[in-house]
Amino acid sequence: MGALLFTPGGNMAEAYSPQDIERKWRDRWAEDRLYNVSPTSDRPKYYYLTMLPYTSGDLHIGHWYAMAPADAKARFLRMQGYNVLFPMGFDAFGLPAENAAIKRGIHPMKWTLDNVARMREQLKTMGAMFDWDREMVSCLPDYYRWTQWFFLQFYKHGLAYRDRSPVDFCPVCNTTLAREQVWGEDRHCERCGTPVVKRDLEQWLFRMTNYAEELLDFSKIEWPERVRAMQTNWIGRSEGVQFDLVIPDSNLKIPVFTTRPDTVFGMTFAVLAPEHELVDLLTINDRAAEVDQYRVQAARQSEVERLSTERERDGVFIGTYAVNPMNGERVPIFVADYVLTGYGTGAIMGVPAHDTRDFDFAQRYGLPIPVVIAPPDWDGKPLTEAYVEPGTMVNSGQFDGLSSTDAWDRIAEYMEGHGIGKRTINYRVHDWLISRQRYWGAPIPIVYCEKCGTVPVPEDQLPVLLPEDAEFLPTGESPLRYHEGFRYTTCPTCGGPAERETDTMDTFMCSSWYHMRYTSPGYDQGPIDPVEGKYWLPVDLYTGGIEHATMHLLYTRFFTKACRDMGILDFDEPMLRLYNQGIILGEDNEKMSKSRGNVVNPDDFVSSTGADSMRAYLMFIGPWDEGGPWNTRGIEGIYRFLSRVWALVVDPTPETLEPVADMARAERDLQRVMHKTIRKVTDDFEAFRFNTMLAALMEYNNYLVKAKQTALTRSPVWQEALEALVLMLAPSCPHIGEELWERMGKPYSVHQQEWPVWNEELAKDDVVTVAVQVNGRVRDRIDVDPESSEDEVQALALATPGAQRHIEGKQVVKVIYAPGRLVNIVVR
């Protein structure tokens, strides 16, 4: 029971006490399986997914900020008549578990499952409508069995392959990383911040580049411009021409890619990346020592922290020349590390006059810098910096005089027509490197047999179980490599001795399909129960942070498209709509961190102000996509608001009520306020404007609190108005919503009620206040019937004292009427 207070009227009133109601209702909802959903419903389905948490062990305020408003939105959709799937699970594989195992001697499985248990309990205090029957935990065999199954499908369809190449390796995490996980100018590890090094390793990759073009197409999804831009930028499509530079007196050629075929006549040198395979073949003996030294230095350079922003563009002449196929000129060939192995052909034509980098390089080595695209007001003098804008073609043979933009196409056509080169599209995106040299991940289901080669583990032998008794020595190789029982096996094809692949999969593999598993987590005939999958997929709305824009969100799109082509799915995109919430900051407006001491612990507020206040406050801070600073006073304000709603519904009406002069009018006014509020709240919910939605409920509550002092409370409209308030509050604050609904004598549960609908007629104003402006400044106001004619309103406006004061002695030039809003009188 809550605290009892004496009201002025002498009645006993019960105060709002979240501690007394929140647990009660959560238990009841769980007992009644109120939020369990199934595909057998005649309501339209709606799959709302909020990004799953990593099993860090503590549900922090960021999780609340992501999930509580999401839950409110899901509940709103449910009340609007949808059959809403709103699941929750855990991203449970990954490094922290393994690091904890190494540091504290706890097994990653135990560490992870303990954390899951704790987080699940914390999540439950939120009072969200998660369907816990559909929970998935990615580190459990009945989940990763299917992660492995997907790997096999990719392998069978030629979308997974093994390749030896220089890859990014984090020396602290002791594993290779995908390109997406390497950040910043110093190329550091996304997780621990250590600069990565290059290692030459055999790794498994997925052919994401096959889908580069399709991944640029966002026409089937409603995703934020920001994410689309980031993915587009990441995929990095560029159109150009690829052609060969011929090496005289040999049958060797250097393929180069350029996006500026219009500048091809300005080439004065060629550059190979240090790792380019032709370097050895083309370097003359005299230059070999210097070239080797440069290559060694370049390789080491990536291992050293590269701090300088203005790196010198250096290189070494290899002693050989190449021929420009357009004009037959011989140009020297260099190796230089400003040309990258991983992009284009790893070799370029050097056009110093029209490329900043080539310009620097040519200056350093005294190479000629001929102008082939004249700037508009060019005086014929040498350039002092590269000119990269369009201009007029010069020194370019038959193409002289054309604009460089036209010449781009003409030269490309010429090259294609003469078999010199071909138009090519290059992408910056790489294939997805999924091998990790760590223990705590799904083992890659591959066996290497001396006789049969690379053999996929047959599907009926999945899962390839992680052995429990592995040593977690951080060696840079997978701990599985040192587990003999795991490593040595027999070949599934010939039965002879064989070795297992000991690397595990990138955890982004697990999160690429978890949304599918939620539809049927217990299903054991495949990753997805066909009936459930057909009904629920794809995800209608996905919300979460933007930090995965070029990782998870790109991988899962690729994964879906690949599954479609493999016949597993019949749609193109995993999530039709995406919305990114912002970041919640500390009270000092800084990112929350233990070292700053500004961390807010949600559990503390759940036990003091209650989960409902926590939820509503996080929604009230400001626009959800912008995030913002936490403010403890702010949540207290929300608590006061909920207490006032409580008192409004629960406290008895005053014994003496203020009389209402015109009851019909007062009822009509109340109805109007109610219907306008329903309209506003509904619109705001739909547009994720939770802050103004709650502001509207507060205003509505304030109105009702005043009205409660009057005889209006005897009207049937009053009851209707209170019910609407509770119904509209229920998605945001489900516990108090349920409690008040019950206390109003309404049938359980408020969360199974229909969302109130507004009536446009009843929401209509019968009087509007129109501002009277003179030359754009407000000088008076008039109340008019919204149906009044323009002439009437203008006449009234002109007659107001405020307008008269400013019109006097001047000439009225023009009068503008914005219906129902304002009149502007223009005078001179």
Added chain:
RNA sequence: GCCGAAGUGGCGGAACGGCAGACGCGGCGGUCUCAAAAACCGUUGGGGGUCAUUCCCCAUGUGGGUUCGAGUCCCACCUUCGGCACCA
């Protein structure tokens, strides 16, 4: 450097091209109390004039522009925050 977002009271933030500052926090004044807290009521952008209701001026990062009217649209700039990193 390239791409993107944002600059509004003491604070978080509201504002279909139409009354800037909704709602909340904080502040101030009051009611209640022996007192305090809580709660409740009132008030609260800055400046000026007035005994005073009233009235006037200035205010949405800066400077221009479009418009009867601009926080909102256009141009330039400044600042902050994100993303990318020699991408040929």
